[in-house]
Amino acid sequence: MSDRVEASVLEISELTKRFGGVTAVNRCSLALAPGRIYGLIGPNGSGKTTLFDCITGLIVRDGGTVRFRGRRIDGLPPHRVAALGVGRTFQVIRVFPELTALENLLVVSRRDRDGALRRARELLAFVRLDELAAEYAGNLSYGQQKLLEFVRVLMLGPTVVLLDEPAAGVNRTLLNELLAAIRRLRDEGRTILIVEHDMKVVMGLCEHVFVLDYGEKIAEGPPEEIQRDERVIEAYFGR
Numbered sequence: 001m002s003d004r005v006e007a008s009v010l011e012i013s014e015l016t017k018r019f020g021g022v023t024a025v026n027r028c029s030l031a032l033a034p035g036r037i038y039g040l041i042g043p044n045g046s047g048k049t050t051l052f053d054c055i056t057g058l059i060v061r062d063g064g065t066v067r068f069r070g071r072r073i074d075g076l077p078p079h080r081v082a083a084l085g086v087g088r089t090f091q092v093i094r095v096f097p098e099l100t101a102l103e104n105l106l107v108v109s110r111r112d113r114d115g116a117l118r119r120a121r122e123l124l125a126f127v128r129l130d131e132l133a134a135e136y137a138g139n140l141s142y143g144q145q146k147l148l149e150f151v152r153v154l155m156l157g158p159t160v161v162l163l164d165e166p167a168a169g170v171n172r173t174l175l176n177e178l179l180a181a182i183r184r185l186r187d188e189g190r191t192i193l194i195v196e197h198d199m200k201v202v203m204g205l206c207e208h209v210f211v212l213d214y215g216e217k218i219a220e221g222p223p224e225e226i227q228r229d230e231r232v233i234e235a236y237f238g239r
């Protein structure tokens with residue numbers, strides 16, 4: 001095994017996904033080191049969500065490999081990928097409105113009920129939703145529902161957390177809660193890959209950014225460099 005594989009907690013190599021005539025992800029390679037916050041950006045339809053879907057086993061890729069801690073996870077079903085330690089949120093909110101905030105966390109399967117209850121309460125406090133534990137999720141604000149979805153991913157203690165636009169539509173106060181929580185996760189040694197359209201958020205949060213355009217990785221590097229990259233500027237503003 002190369003040094004690069006060992007240094008990466010998640011390594012995606014030459015990943016490809018086609019939908020009929022559309023190549024949504026095109027031979028995309030990225031490597032994530034432990035304990036860092038990465039950004040994944042690109043215009044609408046550039047393949048960001050599809051990449052997450054391939055990594056987490058929600059859709060079956062057409063080519064390429066995904067390694068988690070050196071072990072192949074491509075081809076595994078979503079629950080296996082999640083159980084191994086790769087968690088993700090969805091672009092469209094998937095909380096259960098008719099369950100309480102607390103119950104939304106408890107539905108994530110765990111054998112140890114007492115442990116799950118303790119963990120769920122800790123996580124609600126982590127994003128300051130503890131006072132709303134007994135509230136129906138459907139009664140929470142949009143931003144609070146996004147935070148709830150975010151902490152639900154943390155119930156299984158993931159090593160890698162994939163966040164698909166967690167900040168979209170979230171007000172300033174809750175956004176700051178979210179950003180602080182993401183930094184705390186990093187400080188615990190977890191790896192975060194976040195899809196985000198707001199460049200200010202990306203610049204302030206991410207140490208390294210990957211840029212997709214038409215499913216291809218066109219650039220990667222520190223956010224300050226990415227912002228000045230000709231191909232990135234062209235992808236965002238050139239058409």
Ligand SMILES: Nc1ncnc2c1ncn2[C@@H]1O[C@H](COP(=O)(O)OP(=O)(O)OP(=O)(O)O)[C@@H](O)[C@H]1O
Nearest residue numbers: 019022024042043044045046047048049050051091
């Ligand atoms: N289930 C599907 N069937 C057919 N085409 C799809 C499917 N899912 C995605 N696509 C296409 O694949 C391409 C990539 O879409 P994807 O949703 O991954 O982009 P994205 O970067 O997440 O976009 P956005 O920023 O709008 O969320 C688009 O052309 C999209 O229309």
Ligand SMILES: [Mg+2]
Nearest residue numbers: 048049050091
């Ligand atoms: Mg998307």
